[in-house]
Amino acid sequence: MSAEASLHSSKGHGSHEHEQHDHVPTYIKLAVVLSVLTGVEVAILYVALPDALMLTGLYGLAAVKFGLVVAMFMHLKYDNKMLTGIFFAGFTIALATMAAMIALINYQPSKTSIHVKDSKQLAALNAGDPTKGPDVFMAKGCAACHAISSVPGAVGAVGPKLDGLGQRAASRNGKPAADYIRESIENPNAFVVEGYPAGLMPANLKSTMSADEYKNLVAFLEKL
């Protein structure tokens, strides 16, 4: 193990080297500080604070951790300042590019751009208004063939009565109720209720309604 005799070579090569100092206690203290800061970051999420304060705290702590690791573990603090310059030149360009990209994307005023946080919001966005469903049901002539007790005038008996459709639909084909209802409108012969003739219901009904009318109708039928 002669290699252990003298592994180090850079001694005497300039005053910027720092192996004379024992950095180990500093490193350990730093690790403790970094752990505590990480704990505080996570704890912030569990405390009721104004959002702006939370964001400031989270980004601030991340910046402090970042700075500590770069300055101490990566010892930029003790090293040639040129290295700090090289690194932070790249870092600044990266940060500026990020800021520019994010700002420019949000600058485009686009009506088609939407911001959804979770599945519930998305569902709400796609959901029709069931209270407007009966009007569509009457206006598009569905009532001529289908009866619904809760809709006055919907007394047709050519096709199946739709009371309780939402519950029945859920048990058909193992698909969500809305999917079954949409399938029955768009492709009536995919499933024909026993006792009723196939090929009687027009397959073009969807094309007679606007997207909103269709959504409202499905939302209403789903609730039956």
Next chain:
Amino acid sequence: MSSAAVHSTHHGHDDHHHHEEYSYTGTPNKKIMMWAFLASDCMFFGTLISTYIIYHGKSLAAPYPVEVLDIPVTTASSFVLLMSSLLMALTVAAINRDDLKKFRLWIFLTCVFGLIFLGFQSFEFTEFYHQGLRIQTNLFGSTFFTMTGTHGLHVALGVLWLASWWIYSFFGDMRGKAIDIEVTGLYWHFVDIVWIVIFTVIYLVEFVGVGA
């Protein structure tokens, strides 16, 4: 510089002072190279992170970040990576003291911590997959897996680099290698600071106003 390069290939003669390549600035060229690479890697990760931010909230299919991100698990993995930075710093301090035994211990543990972090990431990716999040599922999936996957790849390369130094230390001559270890360490710490940013921007900030 070229005259120094000739000397640097000589090992094991009486002169224990291995001649490194120093630039005019008095700083080893290898170190300058690594810092320049890390500066460029900042831009690489900057692009991936801003892409995530730009497409955040624009997914038109579930699952959404708040529905799958796991703060306790990620806190644990972040802590492991943070502590691996301490181990890396101890590794560099040991080689600077010519303490080969400690060097081997610390560099080995750095590798182990890196592998634990990768284990956490595999667990997370598998969980997400089972919850229906694939890279092609939505914008969240695409940007998330690309960014954290690239980071994971950096960690994996770091582990390989460190592991090869560990193995080398049993068969090769470690004299004059302190600077190489330090440069490997810079790369390793960089992977840690990138994760400090990702942990905050992608994980913690997501739950502001929602609660963890």
